[in-house]
Amino acid sequence: LTTVAYGMFGKTSNSNLNWYEAPDPRPDYYRYLPSYNTIENPSIAATQNNDWTTGNTDVTQIDWDALYNANYKNLYTVDDPNGAVGTNLIGNRSKYIVEEYRQDPRQFGLKVLYNADIKDNFYLSSGAHVEIYKSKNYKLMSDLLGGEFWVDVDQFAQRDFSDSLSAQNDLGNYNNIIDKGDVFGYNYDINVHTYDAFANLDWKSSKFDGFIGLNLSNTTFWRTGHMQNGRFPDASLGDSEKQNFFNYGVKGGLLFKLTGRHLISINGAYLTRAPLSRNAFISPKTRDHLVKNLESTEVLSGDINYTVRYPNLRARVTAFYSQINNQVWSRSFYHDEYNAFVNYVMTDVDQLFMGTEIGIEYTLASVWVLSGAFTTGDYIYSNRPKATITADNTQELIAEDRTIYLKNYDIGGMPQLAGTFGLKYNSSKYWFVGVNWNYFDRMNLGPNPDRRTEEAVSSFIVTDPQWDETLDITELDGGYTINLFGGKSWRLSSGKYLRLFVSVSNILNNTDFKTGGYEQLRYNPGEIGKFPPKYGYMYGLTYFGMVTYQF
Template sequence: MRRNYMLVCLLLFFGVTFAQDETIFKGIVIDAKTQNPLENVVISIQNSAITQLTTTEGKFELHAAIKGEQLLLLHSQGYKDLLLKVNSNPDQIVDLGILPLEDNFSDDVPATLITLLDADLSDDNSSTEMTSGLLQSSKDAFLQASAFNWGQARFRVRGLDSENGAMMLNGMIMNKIYDGRPQWSNWGGLNDVLRNQEFSVGAAASNYTFGGILGTQQIATRASTYRKGTRLSFSASNTTYNWRGIGTYASGMNSSGWAYVISAGKRLGNEGYFDGTSFDAESFFISVEKKLSNKHSLNFTGFYTPSSKGKNSANTEEVIQLTNEKYNSYWGFQNGEKRNARVKKVEEPLLMLNHYFRINEKTNLNSSIMYQFGKIGNSTIDYQNANSPDPTYYRKLPSYYTSLYGKDKGEFSGDFTPDYISAEKNKESFLENPQINWEEMYKANQQPILNSDGVITGYQPSQSHYVLYEDRTDDKTFAANSNLNIQITENSTFDGGIVFRNLKSHQFQYLLDLLGGEYFEDIDAFYVGDQAQSDLQNPNRQVKKGDTYGYNYNLLANTIDAFTQFKFNYRKIDFYLGQSYSITNYQRQGLYQNGIYPTSSLGKSQKVNFENFGFKGGFTYKISGKQSVFFSGMHLTRAPSLRNTFANSRLNNSVVDGIENENISSAEGNYVYHSPKIKIRTTAYYTLIKNTTKTSFFYAEGIFDRGASYNNTDAFVSQTLTHLDKKNIGAELSFEYQISSTIKTTLSAAYGNYTYNSNPDVSITNDANAAKGDTQTTFDFGESFLKNYKQPGMPQQAYSVGLEYRDPKYWWLGVNINYLTESYIDVSPIARTARFYKNPISGLVFPEATEDRASVLLKQERFDPISLLNLTGGKSWRLSGKYVGLFVSVNNALDVSYKTGGFEQARNANFRALNQDISSGTPSFGPKYFYGYGRTYFVNLAISL
């Protein structure tokens, strides 16, 4: 039945249009300041496929076969959009006269598309993820507040990760197959060329894709639509980078039908806001269009944005009290310079060819092919038969002697004797050496050279005990798509599309630096014999710089997505219906025969197949010319991400047991009021996401009985959650009031309640069992009682009040006061299982594990509310026909210190261990926290030639 439905949709996709009587709209578009005509301004009728570009004289003539009142949109880069109400009647010519567009220099903001923060370049962790990149294209006061005022506190619209929104480039989906999210680093530094955007919120209709429950962002890079000219910008900041320069040139369409745009940029920072976080990035962009005829045009887009960013650590309260909120344990001095051990490098060039086919006045077919390749590397230190180089390693901190020393880990009897003298010595040692000691690691990797008298005269390389390596991902993605837009009748339109994507993701461990040594052994030092071998086909390898070791495999994926959408527009009511269908298959291909899993690590796994569908719809009732209400709903199923499909993809081919399609339902209602002085939007929404899967890795103490792992209750394990549901309910308010011609005030509010809505199943995989030959490696820990716990990592309530003054002489000032609250820590699922309360040795419940004590230990931490004062200002000049714009912002002007997120450590894997650690008052494995920026500034100077 479903396949028959898809056949009908695909037939409609290639449907036939019908001739209609037309209305002709014509006019001339000019620059409001210079009075010069504007070329290549996009003229379009909203919610239709009807578009036209202005000529070199600024003229346009738009043919439309739509009756009744319509909205005519004039859009050009560097100018404010102009939206006009027009009446369309057959066989009439409507002369709109001269239409001036105002430049938007005074609206120049730090990043029109992407503001790269530390969270965007950190490890892939949903609790630290930003979605501000999906918000920049909207002028809605609420979404602007979300991006620019609340984004620094990791606010997420409706509490949703960016995997729930569709990010598109020229009609091609750009979300990664691996985790469903855009790779923000691919867009950094392209600010000036990515301004041409369309944005739909929530389940609203999009001409390009079925979309997600967060919305759709479509970015167009067609060369002919760029404003002709040169733009130079220079920036200074103290956040991620210190300096930025961008240069862009757009040629406009010439008489031969050619147009091109080029842009290049550089961002550089010796140290960002957090200690030891260097930044270095370039950006290169080109778009070339050839107009083949009035119906056909080809456009090539290519960009390359390599970046390198030093990460900053999450820290326990103990470490923060010993240092400060800006402390970063990932770096140390080497030869007098700061060197960060954890650096994220991204180099993923993208090439895209688009074919624009205007079949007739009512039908457009846009097709494209894309190839993206390159690498993403996350570096860290590996070590064998040596102590941890981490200065915050728990044995190096005072708490080791006040919370763990003397702990009976064998029987978990509860005996405990703090050693305050040793704790004080650890404190003094840490404060003297709070950073990574690179010199000591180099010495450990070398042997002393002795003369005949036994005196050390130098050092020579030997086996490395410490090395620097990367967790590397080399992706190759090929994609092809086609979008069809048809004006079927005067009141109805059809949008449809199909996209095919193929991914080969090579994931491996890559040795970067031997740190003065000669070689490094490719073994797992925690095991012996064959079990220690990374690759049984090449045992006991001695690897050197540039070698692959540890793990090595490919992830293979194919996806096909198709959608259809019908929109109907009438005088009082608009409505739409959309459908989607997709097929997904995943496979792992092991390139190493791992010694722990010799029979299930090498070669290809079984294919994992998923089939999904979706429906959405909505309608708008226009109460009057100023008021309207809008309702929409969406239901879809979605394949789990490639990342969460395999239980431990680094070592074997095992698929997560019980993995299912995600099931997503969403509904929202909106009331909108627009007048020349007042703009109001109120929204209520409900979202339910079911059957999500999440995999994580950690070292746990007291998790097994002695028989489970070499007579040891401790183990390094992988934890998989399945059947995890999330429920998001909330409301939004966007309010603007133009007090006078120069003063405007805004109010934005978000009230949400984002909770877990199920008790997910927990399974724990212990590789040590496989190493000793046990057939059971995965253990069912039952349910984790997470229902009604808050979803972590973002404020669930946010409020902003803003006041803005714009002087007629083109300068302006703005102030925003923001209040964010109800942000929670990421809890440990294993600590919410029934097994957590049992002694792993006896199997009996700990006698001290009372309900009252458990409620104290397992209460989810709520972070303190945040109050932030943000200031902005700017000025623009016209000098000898050139435009100069200055933008300045100061965020968190009062330098407030605040937590943006954090997570409970899962190392204390039973009740007694956690209770003892917390009761000491100085826990070794307390929660780790992320902190936001203090007072930061951004200054941007832009020149348009």
């Protein structure tokens, strides 16, 4: 019997620019890019294109001086600051700020494990697990950029509503004056309680091994709001209704020992799991409204493996299959057709992952090791999900049960073909050095679901170029990297060791390799290039070093 208690806490922060009644400061804002002027102002587009290709920092970088100057000159009077009716505050109100999106998780758990030999090579392993998770989510003022204060109101709500209360992000702090380090905008917790138990039965024999397993779990989650939002005063403060999901899973596998060096194994599993709490709420920053008809996700998976084991050669070939059904996909973005910031939720999202993997390692003359791995597969959407679109600030239902034609589209965001080849030298004097060549291909950007609808192409015919521009996937070219690594170990005395490890990645400094990205959710059906994809590129040459002392 083994009992394990654990705890984890931390902080995650992502910074972002925000602005109030001011021009967008981002260099890649669509109106500042060549694609915006290509048709109507080609000469301006040519100049902009030259600025970007030559790296003109006046165009490609944020003009921080301009942001500070705008804040220095913005003398402003705030009525009823911090709810003090009849008073006012005069000072430089920041037009531009740097804010932090904070997520501070806390996780505590208890595991009890029990293992027993039953008889005749049968073994039982079982256990129970309790986990309490809380994620504190809020926005923090990082830098006023030369201004004296920020007012915690929603400028889009000021545009959409005639009353001043609707624009308040926290009705408990009317016209809340924000200084550096203050929490503002939103403040809520996501609570998740999980209870599960499992039992596995393993058996072994001279010709085959096997196992079967069962898992039962219950997941409860809810939102706790710490601000009363002016747009949703009855759905933002306090605890939401608790959501409960009972789930189960079964798994099994067999290992056939053809000989001592040739093995075949087959594994399979079917399980259900609770929807992710971060996708369950339509817009958790402002309210506790849930995605309609939430259900558990279903997973069916299996694999078959052939393994070879010799003193100098180890290899394995695997074929795998995984079908994940009934998922939720949720995003928020500005929708040009509706002239509104919207919450876009897809339900009944099914995905299929299937492919093969090959791994091999060969030792030559006891000091040289050749290794290689290769994988190829198809990772696709396997059905046509349904989408619901609501206005973020009003919860107005814009579209419901819209069919998304994603079936057979690549999921994107990952290579569907990858390989690596390595060579390593192990010295008898306790040092080693090696090199790896890595290749990635068949990469696509994740598709924007709203572009794969009848509505997106309703104004075109099949022969129009806009038809294919709207529906085609965005493909990326393949690429490779070369990495070096090495290390050494020293035995000091009485079981004490000093170890050094060093690695250098992408030694060719290949920074033109696009490793991923995404199609912008905001798009113009008649001019897809106006909101071009965002790409991520391979880091240049990077290095890492580590020294460890064992005693």
